[in-house]
Amino acid sequence: MTQARPGGRSARVRAQVLRATGDVLAEQGFAHLDLADVARRADVGKTTVYRRWGTPTALVADLLLDMAEQSSPRTDTGDLLEDLRANARLVHRTLTDPRQGSLFQSVIAAATCDGQAATALHGFYATRVAEWAPCVEQAVARGEAPPGTDAHAVIRAVSAPLYYHLLTTGGLDGALADQAAEAAAVAARAGVYVRP
Amino acid sequence: MTQARPGGRSARVRAQVLRATGDVLAEQGFAHLDLADVARRADVGKTTVYRRWGTPTALVADLLLDMAEQSSPRTDTGDLLEDLRANARLVHRTLTDPRQGSLFQSVIAAATCDGQAATALHGFYATRVAEWAPCVEQAVARGEAPPGTDAHAVIRAVSAPLYYHLLTTGGLDGALADQAAEAAAVAARAGVYVRP
DNA sequence: TCATTAAAGGTACTGTGGTGCCGTTAACGT
DNA sequence: ACGTTAACGGCACCACAGTACCTTTAATGA
Numbered sequence: 025m026t027q028a029r030p031g032g033r034s035a036r037v038r039a040q041v042l043r044a045t046g047d048v049l050a051e052q053g054f055a056h057l058d059l060a061d062v063a064r065r066a067d068v069g070k071t072t073v074y075r076r077w078g079t080p081t082a083l084v085a086d087l088l089l090d091m092a093e094q095s096s097p098r099t100d101t102g103d104l105l106e107d108l109r110a111n112a113r114l115v116h117r118t119l120t121d122p123r124q125g126s127l128f129q130s131v132i133a134a135a136t137c138d139g140q141a142a143t144a145l146h147g148f149y150a151t152r153v154a155e156w157a158p159c160v161e162q163a164v165a166r167g168e169a170p171p172g173t174d175a176h177a178v179i180r181a182v183s184a185p186l187y188y189h190l191l192t193t194g195g196l197d198g199a200l201a202d203q204a205a206e207a208a209a210v211a212a213r214a215g216v217y218v219r220p
Numbered sequence: 221m222t223q224a225r226p227g228g229r230s231a232r233v234r235a236q237v238l239r240a241t242g243d244v245l246a247e248q249g250f251a252h253l254d255l256a257d258v259a260r261r262a263d264v265g266k267t268t269v270y271r272r273w274g275t276p277t278a279l280v281a282d283l284l285l286d287m288a289e290q291s292s293p294r295t296d297t298g299d300l301l302e303d304l305r306a307n308a309r310l311v312h313r314t315l316t317d318p319r320q321g322s323l324f325q326s327v328i329a330a331a332t333c334d335g336q337a338a339t340a341l342h343g344f345y346a347t348r349v350a351e352w353a354p355c356v357e358q359a360v361a362r363g364e365a366p367p368g369t370d371a372h373a374v375i376r377a378v379s380a381p382l383y384y385h386l387l388t389t390g391g392l393d394g395a396l397a398d399q400a401a402e403a404a405a406v407a408a409r410a411g412v413y414v415r416p
Numbered sequence: 417t418c419a420t421t422a423a424a425g426g427t428a429c430t431g432t433g434g435t436g437c438c439g440t441t442a443a444c445g446t
Numbered sequence: 447a448c449g450t451t452a453a454c455g456g457c458a459c460c461a462c463a464g465t466a467c468c469t470t471t472a473a474t475g476a
Binding site: 054055177180181187188199206216 | 249250251325328329331332333334338339341342345346349373376377379380381383384385387388389390395399402403404406407410412413416
Binding site: 229230254255256266267270274 | 462463464465466471472473
């Protein structure tokens with residue numbers, strides 16, 4: 025009978041490979057993600073990487089699965105604008121951090137190139153957005169935003185300008201994060217994100 | 221003495237190659253953009269494509285240069301929200317169009333993978349944003365938004381949620397375009413985009 | 417019209433990313 | 447403790463993307 029063996033060695037190999045993958049992505053970007061190179065860095069057989077993952081995008085997809093498991097801490101200041109600002113600054117900090125920033129850029133590159141990585145990225149952001157949605161829901165409960173406000177939409181509205189700027193201009197400045205938070209807060213209060 | 225020869229044949233070759241490049245990007249995506257394949261489709265020597273462009277990203281960069289030259293018509297209804305809505309719907313239509321949508325996705329993929337293509341994409345969006353900025357400037361002149369409002373920032377705020385949705389969920393619905401336009405209009409009127 | 421020479425086209429070759437094969441290792445059930 | 451077998455590791459191989467080299471075409475200037 026067929027037996028799954030996720031223990032010991034396999035788990036160690038996966039951890040080593042994912043760590044090496046993250047290193048390459050952060051240092052050289054998705055375009056230079058070579059399976060043979062990853063195998064070398066991970067100190068793992070080249071054949072193993074080709075057999076278990078097969079393509080660079082599959083590697084990234086698995087890495088995203090791993091990244092989604094590590095949750096980010098959420099604030100709860102009792103003020104919508106303040107919470108959104110904290111979220112915007114967290115995203116901004118992540119995207120401009122030397123390692124994390126490059127890593128995210130690379131992961132995004134993979135997702136725009138391949139459907140499998142894209143699906144993994146969708147899952148990643150779904151969990152991240154869900155983690156922060158409660159602070160909007162609480163704002164609604166406090167009467168800061170109208171009932172029926174789509175909490176997920178508000179959280180997404182905070183990140184959107186930051187990612188869009190990165191794509192279309194390549195840079196991010198600190199003021200942009202606060203501006204994004206303010207815009208989302210103002211629009212949310214005005215009822216723009218009330219579900220139809 | 222060295223002479224440039226941009227006439228006749230070279231121009232025809234470039235046009236054929238860029239058309240073939242667009243076809244491949246729209247049909248199969250950036251990951252499948254192969255120079256030999258492009259040469260075959262363009263009915264052009266394989267060597268020529270390798271010599272003149274060399275890499276897939278260089279091909280995309282040149283295509284973007286070509287795309288930036290074709291300008292998109294801007295509305296001028298005399299109402300900020302109406303103009304922004306028109307812009308949002310134009311972007312939405314472009315991104316969901318079978319050919320244009322796939323093409324943009326692929327071009328974005330190239331830009332996230334490579335610096336050269338990224339620079340070309342920045343140029344492309346800079347011209348597109350500049351084309352639409354006047355409708356915000358006029359809204360400021362009419363008193364619809366406070367003086368000092370950054371017109372480019374407002375236009376970018378309209379597109380941002382659409383691109384962000386595409387990246388993080390993979391889908392776009394029509395209501396989102398109107399929502400994006402409303403959010404940008406509300407925030408602009410509230411003075412969120414006034415330069416410091 | 418004709419000489420000049422960029423730039424395109426054809427072909428043969430090569431370096432390497434990716435695969436197939438098979439021996440080795442170490443998880444898991446009893 | 448021990449046998450079974452899933453999964454890893456090493457090596458040889460091969461297809462093909464990318465290059466080198468040379469020939470041909472046609473754009474330019476006088």
